[in-house]
Amino acid sequence: xxxxxxxxxxxxxxxxxxxxxxxxxxxxxxxxxxxxxxxxxxxxxxxxxxxxxxxxxxxxxxxxxxxxxxxxxxxxxxxxxxxxxxxxxxxxxxxxxxxxxxxxxxxxxxxxxxxxxxxxxxxxxxxxxxxxxxxxxxxxxxxxxxxxxxxxxxxxxxxxxxxxxxxxxxxxxxxxxxxxxxxxxxxxxxxxxxxxxxxxxxxxxxxxxxxxxxxxxxxxxxxxxxxxxxxxxxxxxxxxxxxxxxxxxxxxxxxxxxxxxxxxxxxxxxxxxxxxxxxxxxxxxxxxxxxxxxxxxxxxxxxxxxxxxxxxxxxxxxxxxxxxxxxxxxxxxxxxxxxxxxxxxxxxxxxxxxxxxxxxxxxxx
Amino acid sequence: xxxxxxxxxxxxxxxxxxxxxxxxxxxxxxxxxxxxxxxxxxxxxxxxxxxxxxxxxxxxxxxxxxxxxxxxxxxxxxxxxxxxxxxxxxxxxxxxxxxxxxxxxxxxxxxxxxxxxxxxxxxxxxxxxxxxxxxxxxxxxxxxxxxxxxxxxxxxxxxxxxxxxxxxxxxxxxxxxxxxxxxxxxxxxxxxxxxxxxxxxxxxxxxxxxxxxxxxxxxxxxxxxxxxxxxxxxxxxxxxxxxxxxxxxxxxxxxxxxxxxxxxxxxxxxxxxxxxxxxxxxxxxxxxxxxxxxxxxxxxxxxxxxxxxxxxxxxxxxxxxxxxxxxxxxxxxxxxxxxxxxxxxxxxxxxxxxxxxxxxxxxxx
Numbered sequence: 001x002x003x004x005x006x007x008x009x010x011x012x013x014x015x016x017x018x019x020x021x022x023x024x025x026x027x028x029x030x031x032x033x034x035x036x037x038x039x040x041x042x043x044x045x046x047x048x049x050x051x052x053x054x055x056x057x058x059x060x061x062x063x064x065x066x067x068x069x070x071x072x073x074x075x076x077x078x079x080x081x082x083x084x085x086x087x088x089x090x091x092x093x094x095x096x097x098x099x100x101x102x103x104x105x106x107x108x109x110x111x112x113x114x115x116x117x118x119x120x121x122x123x124x125x126x127x128x129x130x131x132x133x134x135x136x137x138x139x140x141x142x143x144x145x146x147x148x149x150x151x152x153x154x155x156x157x158x159x160x161x162x163x164x165x166x167x168x169x170x171x172x173x174x175x176x177x178x179x180x181x182x183x184x185x186x187x188x189x190x191x192x193x194x195x196x197x198x199x200x201x202x203x204x205x206x207x208x209x210x211x212x213x214x215x216x217x218x219x220x221x222x223x224x225x226x227x228x229x230x231x232x233x234x235x236x237x238x239x240x241x242x243x244x245x246x247x248x249x250x251x252x253x254x255x256x257x258x259x260x261x262x263x264x265x266x267x268x269x270x271x272x273x274x275x276x277x278x279x280x281x282x283x284x285x286x287x288x289x290x291x292x293x294x295x296x297x298x299x300x301x302x303x304x305x306x307x308x309x310x311x312x313x314x315x316x317x318x319x320x321x322x323x324x325x326x327x328x329x330x331x332x333x334x335x336x337x338x339x340x341x342x343x344x345x346x347x348x349x350x351x352x353x354x355x356x357x358x359x360x361x362x363x364x365x
Numbered sequence: 366x367x368x369x370x371x372x373x374x375x376x377x378x379x380x381x382x383x384x385x386x387x388x389x390x391x392x393x394x395x396x397x398x399x400x401x402x403x404x405x406x407x408x409x410x411x412x413x414x415x416x417x418x419x420x421x422x423x424x425x426x427x428x429x430x431x432x433x434x435x436x437x438x439x440x441x442x443x444x445x446x447x448x449x450x451x452x453x454x455x456x457x458x459x460x461x462x463x464x465x466x467x468x469x470x471x472x473x474x475x476x477x478x479x480x481x482x483x484x485x486x487x488x489x490x491x492x493x494x495x496x497x498x499x500x501x502x503x504x505x506x507x508x509x510x511x512x513x514x515x516x517x518x519x520x521x522x523x524x525x526x527x528x529x530x531x532x533x534x535x536x537x538x539x540x541x542x543x544x545x546x547x548x549x550x551x552x553x554x555x556x557x558x559x560x561x562x563x564x565x566x567x568x569x570x571x572x573x574x575x576x577x578x579x580x581x582x583x584x585x586x587x588x589x590x591x592x593x594x595x596x597x598x599x600x601x602x603x604x605x606x607x608x609x610x611x612x613x614x615x616x617x618x619x620x621x622x623x624x625x626x627x628x629x630x631x632x633x634x635x636x637x638x639x640x641x642x643x644x645x646x647x648x649x650x651x652x653x654x655x656x657x658x659x660x661x662x663x664x665x666x667x668x669x670x671x672x673x674x675x676x677x678x679x680x681x682x683x684x685x686x687x688x689x690x691x692x693x694x695x696x697x698x699x700x701x702x703x704x705x706x707x708x709x710x711x712x713x714x715x716x717x718x719x720x721x722x723x724x725x726x727x728x729x730x
């Protein structure tokens with residue numbers, strides 16, 4: 001067993017869980033060992049629960065398969081997707097930590113242009129622990145980064161910023177394209193020599209963004225209940241919109257609650273382009289629906305008396321049913337699942353529950 | 366006289382003017398010679414008109430001093446600031462070209478991290494000739510750059526983008542800080558080794574930005590009449606907000622007219638920090654007022670029947686007088702000057718005027 005290098009820092013190691021949805025053995029963790037080994041891992045096993053998932057030695061992790069999801073949530077398990085990486089949000093539900101970092105199992109350690117391995121987790125922590133500036137577009141990017149400040153023209157009353165709820169990281173090698181773009185540009189790659197952008201920026205208030213779940217961190221206490229990845233995959237008419245859905249919901253709630261969302265650094269190395277033909281099958285309704293979904297989220301106004309994430313999310317679920325069900329009856333089902341998700345969240349995250357026995361998956365290693 | 370290197374391209378050389386406000390000899394042009402020499406230069410001489418400004422040999426340029434401004438505009442010359450770089454907008458008025466690049470005389474050629482000299486003008490042209498994406502926040506930055514596209518989650522109906530009206534470039538070495546930040550961080554520098562961000566991005570619709578006039582290009586036909594740099598400097602209670610004012614006005618008009626604003630590349634090398642004590646004197650009212658100005662611009666809604674930049678700008682001038690004059694009577698004067706500016710613009714840019722004899726400054730060289 002390799003020990004983590006002594007010079008690697010593990011910030012917030014007792015306050016952060018790493019959540020990984022998977023259907024296969026987690027050999028990819030070997031490369032992340034120096035960075036991830038100090039942390040607790042929550043593996044959400046998708047698909048056949050009888051399959052045994054192997055985790056490399058030396059990681060502190062617990063694993064939940066579909067049987068565990070059903071056991072923990074009972075009838076409320078209906079809100080957790082099956083055969084789709086959307087199942088990852090079950091890990092957010094059972095975590096007891098303040099911060100979450102979630103990563104896909106085809107993502108590896110990237111190198112910066114100088115050739116140095118990037119500690120993605122440490123950069124996410126830095127993004128989350130420094131404020132955001134959603135009310136002022138700073139042309140020199142993140143004003144809370146060392147050696148940078150607010151440029152001329154920024155009202156001083158805004159310079160304190162707001163707490164950062166979400167840190168959205170990017171990808172070298174395979175970019176996060178939809179199926180049509182994958183089909184049209186099969187060779188397009190994001191390489192560190194010409195596409196590494198050394199910046200973090202706050203997404204302005206009022207602007208939606210396409211949140212990708214591959215390389216993502218968030219403050220569970222600030223925004224956790226909004227990080228629901230929807231109904232996707234098996235038995236649903238749509239896939240590959242799980243993270244987008246969570247991002248659109250979370251962003252309007254962050255805007256309402258004066259929380260920040262950052263995007264940019266850190267990069268991971270995305271190794272495997274998913275099959276564009278299969279993706280097209282999963283996505284095609286989403287590609288159609290997003291023409292209505294985006295204007296819907298752009299126009300959402302949450303009532304002032306919604307002061308918690310849960311209140312905002314329940315209000316949003318009503319609006320989804322009201323405004324999007326004319327697009328497709330699926331959105332009625334999704335709106336109901338959003339309510340079930342909040343019930344599940346409160347069930348597992350109420351003070352009473354936290355005092356009782358913790359929810360356990362299978363302890364590995 | 367050095368000839369421009371044969372390998373340097375001069376895109377749009379017959380459709381773009383370079384506008385430079387100055388109070389001194391233009392030796393800084395020597396370094397820019399390979400990039401600027403193919404273009405026509407409009408020099409706006411600030412301050413004492415009897416002073417002779419020397420321009421290096423071989424540049425095709427015309428120079429306007431205060432006497433020329435008075436001669437060309439008559440009573441309308443009151444809208445052009447004196448003893449402030451805001452006078453640069455006179456150059457926008459008298460240009461007959463479709464594109465403008467404006468640069469300060471303390472800005473030099475920057476180098477990218479590989480050590481290559483950056484042709485700032487060529488990058489601005491590239492920014493202006495490719496569309497913007499103000500309705501979708503693309504996490505991989507400019508989707509119109511080669512090797513990049515829209516990421517998953519972008520409605521396909523938005524992927525055509527909109528015409529780009531403004532390209533806002535950045536600065537290595539001395540960042541564009543206000544006086545208080547200059548005073549607090551006298552040593553802060555933006556160096557290419559650790560602060561070069563290889564990105565261009567569209568500023569989202571509905572988001573204001575701090576437009577700096579140091580390194581700026583725009584499409585004069587699309588947005589020219591909104592590029593008024595206000596009443597600053599001599600006889601005015603404020604300075605150093607000329608470019609900010611133009612940027613705030615131009616951005617709300619771009620948003621209304623579905624035009625794009627890009628920021629990021631290209632970088633120039635900003636050599637000289639202005640005196641922070643003098644800057645504080647010029648800025649202090651602006652620092653106070655911007656607390657009201659920003660919310661004003663954030664809330665501006667232009668009527669649907671304003672379909673030209675001039676109509677939008679005149680409407681904005683009314684709103685400025687109505688909403689900002691309670692902050693200070695200066696805004697009444699500024700609102701009037703905004704109207705005069707549009708009158709001056711139409712005077713010099715009407716089809717009749719263009720058929721008549723062109724407005725001339727002193728031809729140099």
